Amino acid sequence: MTRHFKDVWFVLSAATLALFALFLLYPLLNVLSASLSAGTGGQSGWATLVNDPRYSSAVTNTLLLGAIVTVTSTLIGVPLAFVAARFSFHGKALIALLPMTTLIVPEVIAAQTWLMILGNNGFVTRAFADWGIRLPSFYGWFGLITVMTFVYYTYVYIGTLAAIKGFDSQLEEASQSLGVPPGRTLLKVMVPVVAPSILASALLVFTLVVGNFAVATILGQRVYLLSVLTYQSFVSEVGTNPVMQSTLASVSIGIVACALFAQRWIVSRGRYEIVQGRGAKPQPLAGLATLPIALGAALIMIVSLLPLVTIVAGAFTRARGPVMRWGEWTTANLERVFLSAPDPIVNTLIFAGIATVLSLLISTVVGFLVVKKRNALTPSIDYLSALPLALSGTVLGIGLMISFNGGFLPLAGTGAIIVVAYLIRRLPFGIRNASSTLYNIPNSIEDASISLGVPPLRTFFKVVFPLMLPSIAAAAVLVWTTTVAELSASVVVYSAGQETMPIQIFRLIDSNLMAQASAYGLVLVGVILIPILIATTVFKIDLFAAK
Amino acid sequence: MAGIRIDNLVVGYGAEPVISDLSLDIADGSLFTLLGPSGCGKTTLLRTIAGFIPVRAGKLFFGDRDVTDLPAYRRDIGMVFQDYALFPDKSVYDNVAYGLRARNVPEATIKTTVGEYLERVGLSAFAQRMPAALSGGQRQRVALARALAIKPTVLLMDEPLSNLDAKLRVQVRETIADLQRQVGITTVLVTHDQEEALALSDRIGLLRLGKLEQVGGPEDLYARPVSAYVADFVGAANTLNVELSAPTTAGALAHVALEGANLQAFAPAALPAGKAVLIARGETLKLGPAANDANSIPCTVRRRQYLGGRTSFRVATASGREILVEAHGAVPGLAAGDAAALRFDPAQTLVVAS
Ligand SMILES: Nc1ncnc2c1ncn2[C@@H]1O[C@H](COP(=O)(O)OP(=O)(O)OP(=O)(O)O)[C@@H](O)[C@H]1O
Numbered sequence: 009m010t011r012h013f014k015d016v017w018f019v020l021s022a023a024t025l026a027l028f029a030l031f032l033l034y035p036l037l038n039v040l041s042a043s044l045s046a047g048t049g050g051q052s053g054w055a056t057l058v059n060d061p062r063y064s065s066a067v068t069n070t071l072l073l074g075a076i077v078t079v080t081s082t083l084i085g086v087p088l089a090f091v092a093a094r095f096s097f098h099g100k101a102l103i104a105l106l107p108m109t110t111l112i113v114p115e116v117i118a119a120q121t122w123l124m125i126l127g128n129n130g131f132v133t134r135a136f137a138d139w140g141i142r143l144p145s146f147y148g149w150f151g152l153i154t155v156m157t158f159v160y161y162t163y164v165y166i167g168t169l170a171a172i173k174g175f176d177s178q179l180e181e182a183s184q185s186l187g188v189p190p191g192r193t194l195l196k197v198m199v200p201v202v203a204p205s206i207l208a209s210a211l212l213v214f215t216l217v218v219g220n221f222a223v224a225t226i227l228g229q230r231v232y233l234l235s236v237l238t239y240q241s242f243v244s245e246v247g248t249n250p251v252m253q254s255t256l257a258s259v260s261i262g263i264v265a266c267a268l269f270a271q272r273w274i275v276s277r278g279r280y281e282i283v284q285g286r287g288a289k290p291q292p293l294a295g296l297a298t299l300p301i302a303l304g305a306a307l308i309m310i311v312s313l314l315p316l317v318t319i320v321a322g323a324f325t326r327a328r329g330p331v332m333r334w335g336e337w338t339t340a341n342l343e344r345v346f347l348s349a350p351d352p353i354v355n356t357l358i359f360a361g362i363a364t365v366l367s368l369l370i371s372t373v374v375g376f377l378v379v380k381k382r383n384a385l386t387p388s389i390d391y392l393s394a395l396p397l398a399l400s401g402t403v404l405g406i407g408l409m410i411s412f413n414g415g416f417l418p419l420a421g422t423g424a425i426i427v428v429a430y431l432i433r434r435l436p437f438g439i440r441n442a443s444s445t446l447y448n449i450p451n452s453i454e455d456a457s458i459s460l461g462v463p464p465l466r467t468f469f470k471v472v473f474p475l476m477l478p479s480i481a482a483a484a485v486l487v488w489t490t491t492v493a494e495l496s497a498s499v500v501v502y503s504a505g506q507e508t509m510p511i512q513i514f515r516l517i518d519s520n521l522m523a524q525a526s527a528y529g530l531v532l533v534g535v536i537l538i539p540i541l542i543a544t545t546v547f548k549i550d551l552f553a554a555k
Numbered sequence: 556m557a558g559i560r561i562d563n564l565v566v567g568y569g570a571e572p573v574i575s576d577l578s579l580d581i582a583d584g585s586l587f588t589l590l591g592p593s594g595c596g597k598t599t600l601l602r603t604i605a606g607f608i609p610v611r612a613g614k615l616f617f618g619d620r621d622v623t624d625l626p627a628y629r630r631d632i633g634m635v636f637q638d639y640a641l642f643p644d645k646s647v648y649d650n651v652a653y654g655l656r657a658r659n660v661p662e663a664t665i666k667t668t669v670g671e672y673l674e675r676v677g678l679s680a681f682a683q684r685m686p687a688a689l690s691g692g693q694r695q696r697v698a699l700a701r702a703l704a705i706k707p708t709v710l711l712m713d714e715p716l717s718n719l720d721a722k723l724r725v726q727v728r729e730t731i732a733d734l735q736r737q738v739g740i741t742t743v744l745v746t747h748d749q750e751e752a753l754a755l756s757d758r759i760g761l762l763r764l765g766k767l768e769q770v771g772g773p774e775d776l777y778a779r780p781v782s783a784y785v786a787d788f789v790g791a792a793n794t795l796n797v798e799l800s801a802p803t804t805a806g807a808l809a810h811v812a813l814e815g816a817n818l819q820a821f822a823p824a825a826l827p828a829g830k831a832v833l834i835a836r837g838e839t840l841k842l843g844p845a846a847n848d849a850n851s852i853p854c855t856v857r858r859r860q861y862l863g864g865r866t867s868f869r870v871a872t873a874s875g876r877e878i879l880v881e882a883h884g885a886v887p888g889l890a891a892g893d894a895a896a897l898r899f900d901p902a903q904t905l906v907v908a909s
């Protein structure tokens with residue numbers, strides 16, 4: 009049909025699609041197909057899954073944990089969002105920082121710090137022990153649920169807050185003018201409009217719990233979980249079990265894919281025409297409710313910030329082997345990290361740096377293609393670019409390892425495979441953020457530039473790109489911060505000497521060397537926090553504009 | 556500068572073409588208006604001329620130059636958009652300079668050219684403003700200056716006035732008309748506002764379902780519509796189904812039967828006997844006291860409205876058909892309920908095929 013327009017965009021689309029096919033589709037197909045071949049003892053992976061209680065309990069445990077954490081996260085996130093949207097009180101500004109804590113505190117550090125507080129050697133556990141009270145073991149369900157809830161409730165909080173703020177408060181006034189009291193108005197008018205957003209973010213939490221590696225491995229212990237068993241069947245010392253690892257990976261892909269489909273369905277069904285921008289003004293808190301609401305919010309705040317405090321304290325606390333000597337301060341841990349073992353820091357910066365730059369390039373192009381230059385290929389690109397959401401890091405890592413271990417593209421063992429893992433894993437995130445402003449740029453602007461004699465590609469760089477810059481900058485910060493914290497895929501694909509900070513922290517936690525882990529943790533938090541601070545304070549970038 | 560020639564153009568998005576086999580000549584230096592209802596293909600045709608939509612068949616010429624296969628950025632067009640399409644991150648000056656910079660014009664020349672065109676649209680004082688700090692009318696004038704500053708071969712405008720309120724619309728309309736005449740650039744304007752089309756155009760093309768229903772000067776379309784559709788779209792007209800007793804030749808006075816009376820009307824084109832449509836504008840009809848005038852039918856006044864400069868009547872024929880009549884000034888006598896005679900002017904009443 010486009011007989012006379014040589015289309016640059018079509019060529020770019022084809023290149024993008026080829027990239028996705030190689031590093032996303034091909035590994036995924038390898039994982040799925042390996043699960044169908046016969047494993048040890050001639051049993052197929054699926055038969056083992058059903059017959060071996062270890063594996064079948066992992067499936068039920070994972071689903072159960074996902075369900076519980078989804079509920080607990082919602083129970084914290086929704087009321088907090090409502091309070092933040094509708095009331096004003098002293099110290100409320102702090103609540104605005106909550107979404108940041110998820111970014112600033114990587115999961116592995118959250119798990120670690122909670123162990124330092126409530127683990128067998130945790131300072132709270134020991135303090136209670138000194139009083140003669142034995143706390144229940146933090147390993148297992150107790151720890152898993154607590155830590156994951158406080159890691160993930162912010163997702164529900166952010167989703168709900170955006171929905172409540174976007175809700176047209178005139179509808180409430182309309183309802184009240186029709187004689188429905190405020191409380192019932194909320195239930196009948198606001199809840200139906202906001203519910204899809206809450207449900208969608210809750211389902212997101214579910215998928216994150218199912219895919220979670222760091223917390224599950226560190227705290228799971230005797231509770232078998234899919235992600236942990238998948239990882240163990242990959243690194244197992246008694247010989248890896250390729251069939252089982254693929255089978256388990258396939259199960260987790262299936263679970264997450266179902267949840268994501270349900271999420272998309274809810275989002276598409278729940279999209280009402282909402283007149284934006286007339287959210288209710290926050291009311292000052294008054295009366296009886298003041299104390300419980302403020303206290304509740306404060307408690308959530310404190311617990312959320314606890315990991316940050318602990319990591320700082322831990323990094324400066326003297327330790328003898330696994331024993332933390334709380335109260336004895338030292339800079340030895342940090343000296344060691346910077347002077348004798350800086351490799352993980354250097355590795356992290358290099359791998360994440362390359363991955364972030366590539367990710368921004370691809371995200372910008374893909375975002376532009378999908379939003380502005382639809383052609384026969386762009387629907388596939390759109391679909392594939394969301395696919396990494398359905399793959400946990402562990403699964404992606406395993407897929408890359410089976411696909412590029414020797415063969416036509418032997419990446420395993422090189423740093424490149426870590427970069428690829430980072431890149432693919434954070435791609436949906438990068439694309440969504442980089443393209444968020446594109447929807448507000450009218451097509452006529454491009455036409456205007458072209459009509460004035462500027463060819464399409466140059467028009468993109470002269471007219472569209474400058475307008476995309478704020479969202480690309482936000483995407484840069486977000487992709488960087490989430491990439492330096494990446495553990496679950498990189499821990500599968502890395503080789504000796506390529507340890508990144510999260511991997512090193514993970515190994516140190518395994519050896520119970522919390523002070524060292526804290527020191528790396530502190531550096532990692534710094535590497536995350538500094539770009540965020542510069543972006544938000546110096547460049548005034550709204551990091552969460554895309555939400 | 557050059558005229559535009561369109562030969563047997565076919566354009567479409569899906570299976571069905573939106574523009575089918577359209578041919579059109581637009582004279583060098585003239586202002587041509589594409590008029591038509593929503594969805595008839597005006598934007599499609601304009602964007603095809605601009606080069607944003609590929610053609611399926613047919614040819615497109617700017618003067619002698621065949622531009623059918625030329626991409627938009629090499630067609631040397633000036634374009635003005637409905638939503639202004641100003642670059643929001645560039646100042647008024649940089650917006651107008653944009654096309655000149657793309658042509659590697661020296662910065663000194665750019666300065667004088669931009670100054671000249673901002674002067675022409677009356678916005679010299681606003682050169683350093685950002686688009687967001689301008690009113691709608693000012694934005695559209697910047698867009699006009701930007702399109703003209705590159706001295707394009709043709710100027711294309713898609714409903715440039717429709718985002719402006721009524722008063723501004725007339726103002727910017729004047730700016731466009733003046734500038735177009737001064738610069739003498741071949742211009743295609745898209746609108747669905749018939750008054751705008753009549754006021755601005757040298758020639759008008761009325762588009763209906765991707766085909767040109769009539770092309771002609773404003774008076775042609777108003778006074779000599781080729782169909783009831785044209786008459787109805789360009790100004791209000793009474794259209795009445797009539798019987799033609801005998802075939803007529805083009806340009807002759809035909810005899811038609813209406814409400815039992817035998818009327819004379821002008822036939823612009825040859826017509827067979829049988830069903831036809833009578834077109835009569837309200838202001839060409841005369842209302843008088845009931846009498847057996849020639850070329851008239853009896854009627855009853857249903858409603859009378861005094862509108863200042865004119866008086867509007869709604870009358871009903873014997874069979875109940877309603878007709879609007881407009882008379883100059885105040886008309887004494889004739890109130891609602893009165894019987895009257897409605898006289899048709901043979902020269903200004905048209906009969907066309909139904
Ligand atoms: N991108 C597109 N893809 C498919 N069909 C289209 C597209 N753009 C327009 N059409 C169809 O082509 C026909 C003509 O559309 P066009 O935009 O040219 O109308 P228009 O005369 O400019 O109308 P309006 O006065 O409402 O702007 C319509 O039926 C429309 O639905």
Ligand SMILES: [Mg+2]
Nearest residue numbers: 597598599713
């Ligand atoms: Mg249009």
